[in-house]
Structures are given as structure tokens and as C-alpha cells.
Amino acid sequence: MCDIIWCKKExxxxxxxxxxxxxxxxxxxxxGTISCxxxxxxxxxxxxxxxxxxxPEERPGEKADIMPLxxxxxxxxxxxxxxxxxxxxxxxxxxxxxxxLGVADMVKFSIxxxxxxxxxxxxxxxxxxxxxxxxxxxxxxxxxxWEQYQQKLAKGEVKDW
Amino acid sequence: xxxxxxxxRIEELPGPKSKGEMEEFKMPYEEYCKKLFDVGNEHTKPxxxxxxxxxxxxxxxxxxxxxxxxxxxxxxxxxxxxxxMGDAMRHTSPFNECYxxxxxxxxxxxxxxxxxxxxxxxxxFITMDYHVPEMxxxxxxxxxxxxxxxxxxxxxxxxxxxxxxxxxxEINPRFIYVWGGGFGYGPKIFGGSYDILxxxxxxLASITGMHEFMGGHCTKQTNWVIDWQSGNLITASVMAAxxxxxxxxxxxxxxxxxVQVPTRMSGYSFPLYGKFGVVRQRWGNWDTQLAAHGIILxxxxxxxxxxxxxxxxxxxxxxxxxxxxxxxxxLCAITGMKTLYEKYKAHxxxxxxEAQVEIYGALEKWAADKSRSEVCKILNDAGLLAEPVRNDxxxxxxxxxxxxxxxxxxxxxxxxxxxxxxxxxxxxLEKTPRRINWHWRPVGADNKxxxxxxxxxxxxxxxxxxxxxxx
Numbered sequence: 001m002c003d004i005i006w007c008k009k010e011x012x013x014x015x016x017x018x019x020x021x022x023x024x025x026x027x028x029x030x031x032g033t034i035s036c037x038x039x040x041x042x043x044x045x046x047x048x049x050x051x052x053x054x055x056p057e058e059r060p061g062e063k064a065d066i067m068p069l070x071x072x073x074x075x076x077x078x079x080x081x082x083x084x085x086x087x088x089x090x091x092x093x094x095x096x097x098x099x100x101l102g103v104a105d106m107v108k109f110s111i112x113x114x115x116x117x118x119x120x121x122x123x124x125x126x127x128x129x130x131x132x133x134x135x136x137x138x139x140x141x142x143x144x145x146w147e148q149y150q151q152k153l154a155k156g157e158v159k160d161w
Numbered sequence: 162x163x164x165x166x167x168x169x170r171i172e173e174l175p176g177p178k179s180k181g182e183m184e185e186f187k188m189p190y191e192e193y194c195k196k197l198f199d200v201g202n203e204h205t206k207p208x209x210x211x212x213x214x215x216x217x218x219x220x221x222x223x224x225x226x227x228x229x230x231x232x233x234x235x236x237x238x239x240x241x242x243x244x245x246m247g248d249a250m251r252h253t254s255p256f257n258e259c260y261x262x263x264x265x266x267x268x269x270x271x272x273x274x275x276x277x278x279x280x281x282x283x284x285x286f287i288t289m290d291y292h293v294p295e296m297x298x299x300x301x302x303x304x305x306x307x308x309x310x311x312x313x314x315x316x317x318x319x320x321x322x323x324x325x326x327x328x329x330x331e332i333n334p335r336f337i338y339v340w341g342g343g344f345g346y347g348p349k350i351f352g353g354s355y356d357i358l359x360x361x362x363x364x365l366a367s368i369t370g371m372h373e374f375m376g377g378h379c380t381k382q383t384n385w386v387i388d389w390q391s392g393n394l395i396t397a398s399v400m401a402a403x404x405x406x407x408x409x410x411x412x413x414x415x416x417x418x419x420v421q422v423p424t425r426m427s428g429y430s431f432p433l434y435g436k437f438g439v440v441r442q443r444w445g446n447w448d449t450q451l452a453a454h455g456i457i458l459x460x461x462x463x464x465x466x467x468x469x470x471x472x473x474x475x476x477x478x479x480x481x482x483x484x485x486x487x488x489x490x491x492l493c494a495i496t497g498m499k500t501l502y503e504k505y506k507a508h509x510x511x512x513x514x515e516a517q518v519e520i521y522g523a524l525e526k527w528a529a530d531k532s533r534s535e536v537c538k539i540l541n542d543a544g545l546l547a548e549p550v551r552n553d554x555x556x557x558x559x560x561x562x563x564x565x566x567x568x569x570x571x572x573x574x575x576x577x578x579x580x581x582x583x584x585x586x587x588x589x590l591e592k593t594p595r596r597i598n599w600h601w602r603p604v605g606a607d608n609k610x611x612x613x614x615x616x617x618x619x620x621x622x623x624x625x626x627x628x629x630x631x632x
Contacts, residue, residue: 049315049351078270112570114578120262120270134574134599161563161570 005043005056005068007036016041017075020068023090035064037071037081037088066090108145113158115142115149198589200566208235209593213403216241216303217284218312218319220248222356222385223419224341225280226392228311231399232283233584233595239303239611240281244288244630247604250277261576265604273601279583280392283598285607288632291322296631302616304329309337309399309412316342316350326414336412337402341395345418354419356385363423368430371445375518379443391422393587447521451484452511453492456550457524461532463549471552478550479536481524484508488545495543496527565589573600608632 005020018038022045031046034056042064045055067090072080081088106119115138139146152158177183188196199205213236217228225240225248232238242248245265254260254274262272289296304310310329312319319325319340326338343354360366360381371377398415406412424431430441447455456478464472483492486508493502501523505511511520528536533549540547551559557580562568568582584597612618612632626632 050353078268110570110578110580112578114570114572116261116577116579117573117575118261118272118577120260120272136575136577138577161558 003047003050003052005034005036005045007039007041007043009036009039009041009058011039018071018073021070021072023069032065033059033062035067037068037085038073108148109152112161113152115145117142197591198594200564200589201569203594203596207593208596209590210234210236213237213309214307215239216307216310218310218314219341220313221250221253222276222280222388223391224311224313224339224395225250226389227339227341227395227399229280229282229284229584230392230396230587233587233597235593235596238284239307239607240284240286241289241300242286242604244290244632245604247273247286247288248277248281250274250280251604253277263603273603278579278600279581281601282584283596284601285611286602286604287608287611288605290631291324293631296626297322297324299612299616299618300324301329301332303611304332304336306615307333308335309339309402311339311341311395311399313340313342315353316340316346330412330414334411335406337399337406337415338412339395339399339415339417341391341415341417341419343419345416345421347418356387356419357381359387359391359420359423362420363427364430365423365427368427368441368443369445370443372443375445377443377445380445387419387422387426390426391417391419394422394425447517448484450512451482452508452517453489453520453524454482454484455517455521456480457521457528457536459525459531459533459536460529461535463533469554472554475552476549476555477533479528479533480546480548480550481536481540482546483540484511491543492540492545495539495545496524498523498527571597571600574598575602576600605632 003022005022007016007018007020009016016036016039018036020034020036022034029048033042033044035042042059042062043056044059044062045057046053067088069090070081070083071089072078083089084091107116108119110116117136117138138149149158172178177186187193210231213231215228215231215236215238217225217238217240219225219228219240228238228240240248245267247264251264251273253276254272255276259275260272261275263269264271264273289300291297291300317325320327326336326340329336329338343358344350344352354362357366360369365387366379366381369382370380395415395417398417402413402415427441433439433441442449446457459477459479461477462473463476467473467476481492483489486506489505489508489511490502493499498520501520505516505520510516531539537547537549549555556562557568559568562582566585568580569585571579571581573579579600581597581600584595587595608623608627609620612623612626613620623632
């Protein structure tokens with residue numbers, strides 16, 4: 001699993017509270033410095049076989065060897081830095097197509113025209129501790145998609161395959 | 162004379178009147194199979210593993226797939242994940258673009274990637290932080306009620322946490338414990354593994370792909386075949402362990418190194434080396450024993466105007482098989498390779514490396530002005546075996562897979578309309594078929610069901626754990 005550095009450095013009178021996600025493959029055996037994506041504080045870590053042997057320790061004045069892969073701020077609605085944000089998160093060179101640099105593709109219907117539940121944001125669950133029921137009533141929870149589905153049905157755009 | 166109603170006359174009964182007629186009355190085998198397996202109505206039949214209860218402390222593909230096999234066959238499986246994050250595989254969507262939301266009720270803007278599909282069907286999902294002593298006690302509570310567990314942490318990690326087989330078998334002697342991971346005990350005990358590492362480590366990649374002098378390289382299969390196959394083999398071991406437990410009443414431990422699996426998939430490579438000292442070479446799309454029996458490149462795409470590059474450029478490959486003498490003669494006659502037939506009349510001559518280079522070269526030259534389907538039609542019409550190399554879309558549209566239910570649509574209770582394949586790709590069972598109820602559920606979706614309904618933990622306590630991120 002990916003390790004993190006939770007930056008709590010005070011900046012402008014309040015803690016930074018940014019979670020910097022480290023790349024699990026890269027960090028299995030690794031020693032060096034990483035900067036926080038939000039405030040730029042430099043931390044030193046020494047990881048052996050995926051175990052954080054030393055750190056994270058602040059190293060003021062040092063230059064960071066690398067940047068985190070991804071970072072987000074849970075107390076601010078999960079505002080985040082996606083991979084490849086210049087000066088914040090690590091660039092990655094193997095992005096295969098320019099289309100992939102945008103936001104995730106959101107579809108509301110499958111290729112045969114029936115509704116899928118794949119978009120965001122989702123309405124929060126009603127349950128306790130992350131509990132979800134076993135049936136998602138599209139008519140109740142996404143009436144606009146239900147309406148679109150009815151139109152598709154009427155136009156004969158819903159197929160079996 | 163009036164008929165005596167008490168006498169049964171065979172000629173008046175419905176049905177066959179003789180053994181020969183009975184044979185004629187039997188439904189054709191095709192119809193018989195359709196009725197027997199009744200594809201699409203799996204849920205009307207019982208499941209084979211009903212009553213087996215399993216814990217899944219797994220991530221990625223390999224170990225989750227081992228447990229998904231049990232869940233498809235009817236076992237009740239709980240997958241335990243890290244609180245609020247879940248399995249790393251949830252975050253490993255293909256090209257980082259295919260997500261289904263939400264991941265968790267606190268993270269509405271994060272989704273689970275499609276890479277998670279097929280390895281986690283029918284499981285219940287709970288969360289637990291094993292580092293908290295209070296939660297380890299809860300874990301022991303589950304162990305008492307369950308038949309087995311599959312985990313993939315680094316060797317000795319669960320032992321360090323007092324959650325390994327030697328501790329759990331004291332709590333539940335019938336417990337079956339599976340460790341599945343990279344190398345297992347031995348010289349590389351701490352070595353982690355990935356599918357590609359397994360394919361490389363065991364030499365499987367060295368015998369896959371075309372030879373370098375033909376422009377090829379050692380090749381890994383694009384999909385994680387070792388992961389999927391390792392999962393299947395663990396399931397086979399679990400079935401044996403369950404059978405052993407029925408006889409002895411005792412559980413057992415299974416230690417499964419992923420990098421062993423590609424050695425099993427290498428066929429005769431190791432015996433060949435052992436006997437003759439010959440290190441097997443790769444031979445790519447051709448066959449070392451049979452010729453012609455390989456995949457050739459045709460000149461034209463079947464879908465030159467398609468937008469998708471896989472259709473537009475790659476719909477050009479065809480599998481051709483004509484290795485028997487008569488078939489090879491026919492192949493040479495159709496394709497105008499008469500001199501080649503004279504040269505390589507005997508099979509052992511054709512199977513030589515140089516001969517194969519010449520034969521496939523001539524075949525591809527013949528196919529240079531034809532499309533893949535034209536090549537297949539010409540050869541099929543001549544009674545030879547030829548088949549286009551299909552892509553995923555074509556497999557989806559194939560009537561064969563559709564009729565047998567291998568690829569089908571599921572109205573997932575949470576995620577709606579999804580196409581699926583893996584659960585129905587493992588053969589058909591007449592009385593206790595495999596089935597898919599749901600693809601997966603969000604992180605911690607069944608916390609309440611398991612902790613409250615199964616273990617009797619009060620909701621206030623669950624809330625407290627949740628607020629402390631213990632679950």
C-alpha cells in the first residue's frame with residue numbers, strides 16, 4: 001500500500017494538513033527528501049522494504065529530491081493535486097494520450113443504452129460507517145437520469161446487446 | 162373381445178415402442194446441453210460452496226481472484242480493507258480514467274477503477290485497521306466463525322501481528338489459512354512480486370514473443386495472466402484443503418508463491434534442459450513442433466475506416482493451421498506455393514526453423530493484398546483451419562460467447578448496467594453453476610452488516626470505531 005506524509009506544518013497561522021501520497025513502487029527501498037505539494041516543506045525519509053525506517057523528518061533549507069505522486073486536503077473537501085502538476089507533484093512521462101490528461105470520462109449510460117452508476121459526485125450514503133444498501137433506485141436517486149432513460153426507451157435507443 | 166382396462170399395453174402408451182425408437186426419440190445433444198446448463202438461469206439453482214465462509218485480507222488481482230472464485234461458487238466472503246482507502250487495486254484504473262463512484266461515503270469524489278472488476282465479485286466489504294489491538298480482538302472473533310482466510314501481506318507480517326496460522330489455528334483448529342504472495346520463504350523471502358516479475362523470474366517471458374533476428378523481443382502477455390492463473394491454482398488448493406478437513410476435521414496452511422506459477426506454464430522447458438541441456442528458445446506466433454500452425458499478418462485491415470486503432474490497424478492477423486501432409490499440400494496448392502510443397506513434403510522438414518521462416522514468409526506475401534477475413538474464407542472454403550485474431554469488441558459480438566453466456570450483461574445492484582465475463586468463463590456446472598451477484602461494493606459498505614448483525618457489536622461502538630478511523 002502507498003505510504004503518506006501528512007504535512008502539519010504551520011503556515012499562515014493554521015496547519016497545512018495536506019496528505020502527500022508516495023509512490024509504493026518507488027519507495028520500497030528509498031532514502032531522500034520529498035517536498036509537500038501544498039507548502040513545499042521538505043521531509044526526509046528512509047524506507048527499507050516498504051517500512052518507514054527513518055522519518056518523515058523536516059529538513060529546512062534542503063532541496064527536495066522528488067515530489068509526491070499525488071496530494072489531497074481531506075479537511076477542504078479533498079481538494080487535490082493530480083499527478084503531473086508542475087512544481088507540486090511528480091511529473092510522469094508515460095501518459096499515453098493527450099486525452100488522458102483531462103478529467104475522468106463520465107458516462108451515464110452503457111454502450112447498449114441502459115443506465116450505469118458511474119458519475120460523480122454521488123449523493124452521500126444514508127448509512128452509518130460507510131454502509132450501503134444492496135439496491136440503488138435510479139428513479140429515486142437520479143431522477144434526471146431516469147428521465148433520460150425513459151426518452152431513450154421511447155426512441156428505441158435501448159438495446160439488448 | 163373387450164379390452165381389459167387393468168392390462169397395460171405397451172403399444173398404447175405414449176413414448177418409444179422399442180429400444181431403437183427410444184434412441185430416435187432422444188433429444189439432440191445440443192438441445193440436451195442447453196436444457197441441462199440453462200444458461201442465464203443460474204440463480205434458480207443451488208450453489209456448491211453454500212455454508213463455506215471465508216475472509217479475504219487481499220489486494221490487487223492475484224489473491225482477491227483466489228477468493229472471488231469461492232464467492233462465485235457460493236461461499237460467503239468478507240473482504241477486509243484499509244479504512245477509507247480500500248484495496249490499492251481500486252485506485253489502479255486502466256489509464257486512470259474509468260472510475261465508478263463512490264469509493265466511500267467520505268470520499269464522494271474518488272472512485273473505484275475498472276481494474277478492480279472480476280477479482281472481487283460477490284464479496285462483502287468491511288474495513289479494519291489491524292494495527293489497533295482492539296480490532297485484532299474483533300478479527301479473532303471473525304476467525305472463530307469462519308472457515309478460512311486468504312492474505313497477501315509480506316511473509317511474517319501477520320505473524321508479527323499474531324494473526325498468522327500458528328496463532329489462528331489455536332483459536333479455530335478447523336481454520337484453513339492461505340498466504341499468497343511473491344516469493345514465499347526462501348532466498349528472496351522479502352521480495353515483492355508483480356505479474357511481470359513472475360513472468361520474468363520463471364523464464365516464461367523468455368519463451369514468449371518472436372525471436373530477435375525476426376524483429377521480436379521477450380514479451381509479457383499484456384494482461385496479468387500470472388495473477389489470474391495463480392488465483393485459480395490457490396482455489397484448487399483450497400478445495401483440496403476443504404476436502405482434507407472433511408476427512409480429518411483439521412484445517413491447514415497453504416503457502417503459495419506467485420513466481421512458481423509461470424514454471425508450471427512453461428510446459429516441457431525444464432525437462433528439456435534437464436535431459437539434453439538445451440535452453441528453449443522463443444518462437445512467437447509460430448509453433449516449434451507444427452508447421453504451418455501459426456498467426457500470419459495479412460495486408461489489409463477488415464475495418465479500414467474504423468476510428469478505433471485496434472480495429473483500424475490490428476484487424477489484420479489470422480491464425481492458420483495446415484500441418485498434416487494433406488492439409489499442407491492443399492495450402493500450398495491454394496496459395497501458389499507449389500515449390501515449397503515439393504521442398505518440404507515431410508512434416509519433420511517443415512518444422513525446421515529455416516523452413517518455417519520460408520513458409521510463413523511466403524504465406525504473408527500471398528496474404529499481402531488480402532484482408533484477414535478474405536484469407537480465412539479462402540482457407541476455410543478449402544477445408545483448412547483458419548480463424549481471425551479477434552479483438553475484445555469482436556469477442557463481445559461473437560455469437561459463441563453470447564449463446565454460452567461467457568460474456569453477458571449484469572444489472573449490478575449498485576453500479577447499474579455492466580458487461581462481464583470472468584465469472585462465467587470457467588466452464589458450466591449443471592447442478593451448482595457459478596454466478597455473479599454483484600461486481601463489488603464501496604469501501605466499508607458492509608461494516609454495519611458484519612459488525613452489528615454478525616458479531617453483535619452495538620452501533621454506538623461502530624460509530625466510535627468509525628470516527629477514530631479504526632474501521
